[in-house]
Amino acid sequence: MNAPQNSLTTPVLPPELITRLQQAVGEARVHLDSDTLKTWGKDWTKHFEPNPSVVVFPANTLEVQAVVKLANEFGIAITPSGGRTGLSAGAVAANGEIVVSLDRMNKVIDFLPADRMVRIQAGVVTEQLQQFAEEQGLYYPVDFASAGSSQIGGNIGTNAGGIKVIKYGMTRQWVLGMTVVTGKGDILRLNKGMIKNATGYDLRHLMIGAEGTLGIVCEVDIKLERQPQDLRVLVLGVPEFAAVMHILQAFQNRLDLTAFEFFNELAIQKVIAHTGIPRPFESACPFYVLLEFEGKFEAVVDDAMQTFEHCMEQGWVIDGVMSQNQSQAATLWRLREDISETIAAFTPYKNDISVLITHVPAFIADIDAIVTEFYPDFEICWFGHIGDGNLHLNILKPANLTKDEFFEKCKVVNKHVFETVQKYDGSISAEHGVGMTKKDYLHYTRDEVEIEYLREIKKVFDPKGIMNPGKIF
Ligand SMILES: O=C(O)CC[C@@H](O)C(=O)O
Numbered sequence: 001m002n003a004p005q006n007s008l009t010t011p012v013l014p015p016e017l018i019t020r021l022q023q024a025v026g027e028a029r030v031h032l033d034s035d036t037l038k039t040w041g042k043d044w045t046k047h048f049e050p051n052p053s054v055v056v057f058p059a060n061t062l063e064v065q066a067v068v069k070l071a072n073e074f075g076i077a078i079t080p081s082g083g084r085t086g087l088s089a090g091a092v093a094a095n096g097e098i099v100v101s102l103d104r105m106n107k108v109i110d111f112l113p114a115d116r117m118v119r120i121q122a123g124v125v126t127e128q129l130q131q132f133a134e135e136q137g138l139y140y141p142v143d144f145a146s147a148g149s150s151q152i153g154g155n156i157g158t159n160a161g162g163i164k165v166i167k168y169g170m171t172r173q174w175v176l177g178m179t180v181v182t183g184k185g186d187i188l189r190l191n192k193g194m195i196k197n198a199t200g201y202d203l204r205h206l207m208i209g210a211e212g213t214l215g216i217v218c219e220v221d222i223k224l225e226r227q228p229q230d231l232r233v234l235v236l237g238v239p240e241f242a243a244v245m246h247i248l249q250a251f252q253n254r255l256d257l258t259a260f261e262f263f264n265e266l267a268i269q270k271v272i273a274h275t276g277i278p279r280p281f282e283s284a285c286p287f288y289v290l291l292e293f294e295g296k297f298e299a300v301v302d303d304a305m306q307t308f309e310h311c312m313e314q315g316w317v318i319d320g321v322m323s324q325n326q327s328q329a330a331t332l333w334r335l336r337e338d339i340s341e342t343i344a345a346f347t348p349y350k351n352d353i354s355v356l357i358t359h360v361p362a363f364i365a366d367i368d369a370i371v372t373e374f375y376p377d378f379e380i381c382w383f384g385h386i387g388d389g390n391l392h393l394n395i396l397k398p399a400n401l402t403k404d405e406f407f408e409k410c411k412v413v414n415k416h417v418f419e420t421v422q423k424y425d426g427s428i429s430a431e432h433g434v435g436m437t438k439k440d441y442l443h444y445t446r447d448e449v450e451i452e453y454l455r456e457i458k459k460v461f462d463p464k465g466i467m468n469p470g471k472i473f
């Protein structure tokens, strides 16, 4: 195993390894120039400097296997790389790793209509999969703002969630099978797309959420769904956070929701200033809810209107608007979906935390008290998939602090935030993964005994510890 590098000079690989990598994937697919190293050596996380040794672009599973075998032979670590949209530094190569980019592995291999299943390479971009499904009259429901860049392999690495989880679940629910190259260099075909297969341990599920620490997912069997029809979007202005959960319950009692999101006034202000999108209605409100449902039948739309009126009568909603066509729905969605990209300019400190819906009101009250005490002068963007109990708490960097000063201050507050997460049996990372940014806090969600089981599992798949070391634990 190569020692972690302290300096940011590019580590020098044995020339023989470079030649053998070139033989494995083709000379033109082995990149050593500093631009490529810098770009493919990182994801969207702003905390770490990339410092890989080399970036390789294999075209298929056998080429990935050859690279993994070389990494074992030479004792050099690998960082798998997808669309690089991660927010926890799971795909950052900071210590001289070989970056294995799946960019060229972006083909649809097979489509089995009777199974409503598509077999794809793991470098397929989420949006490409969504479009493919649409062309077949079907639907791939896992969706989020970075769908235009994120790759399926990366989504599997973090078990990505997004905006439709309340109805369709996380990436895990849509993976029927996969071909993976383990850290040892073996090729495993896991579950082969079957719905029913009661033959013991389902290793596919170990790979989902493993952040590339057990192997490299190369091919995936993805389940598709019927297309939703006439999606309607409602944006509601809410006077206080407690009302958000009353609204959730009121709508869920009468409708099947496909999304239930919330955000605060600061978040909407930033998006409006950045994009020029108009406010959904005149009143500025402390919080907003965005919810979505299939409005194919008039009776369902009537139910939604009645529930909206009920929420107004209860004082849970101040104002609201319902989309009347697809373009209005898309504009309303941007109020929520553009938040993350908009606030990226403010170098935010990100929390992606979750608890059971039951605990959300008390949890938010506790987090609010911490934020008020420790960040009295900071701008805070509250938003997230609150219908899943998932809060994205983003603290914006004040202009007078450097990035390092700011992150140091936030780290002090982490202890309090994560103790609160632990108090409610919640997760320190709901959907962004652990990577490097959250690994010091893993013990707030997983106890030491469980983490020891994780370490032992890693040894089975990756005895030499070459797969994405330093991530998760
Ligand atoms: O930037 C964030 O904190 C969240 C990003 C993404 O998960 C979202 O829900 O928009």
Ligand SMILES: [Zn+2]
Pocket: 162, 384, 385, 392, 431
């Ligand atoms: Zn999210």
